Amino acid sequence: MRAALLVLAMLLSIPASAQDADAPSLETRGDDLGRPWWALGASADAVAVALGDYQLRIDVGFGRHHGLAVSPGWRRDGDNGPMLGLAYAVWPLGQGLHGLSIEATGQVAWLPHTKRVDLSFGGEIGYRYVWKGLLLGVSAGVKRQFRFANQRTRRFLPVVRLLLGWAWS
16 A cells, blocks of 8 residues: 555656746748758669669759759670660659659660660659668669661560669758
């Protein structure tokens, strides 16, 4: 009984000893609303390297919700040649390079020895995580490839990327 009274006295004294915290201010802080926001990232696709495409991807964020990517590179597809990719990215979470990404992509590759040009357009959805500047990302999608040479071909191809790189914002 004595222990129960002691516990009851301790429980009743807790609210009396707690101090009221100040409520947060409801004022809007506008000091950084007018400041432009940007992000920059550089990464390489580990899956493409394993398949013979060497690309450096450079992402430029023009706002928290959208950005552009340029991917110069070199293709080894039984023939060597330069390639260039462009992408427009939408970041619906508003966190720039960190978070969900929905992209529309385009790529052109010129393979001079076989006098072939590969052109592709597609879409991808992915997620990138930026931790203290280190960028890790994964995405998947589909692209439509148009091959212009002696014989024209068109086909749909899956796209899987594993991005490793660095980001600044």
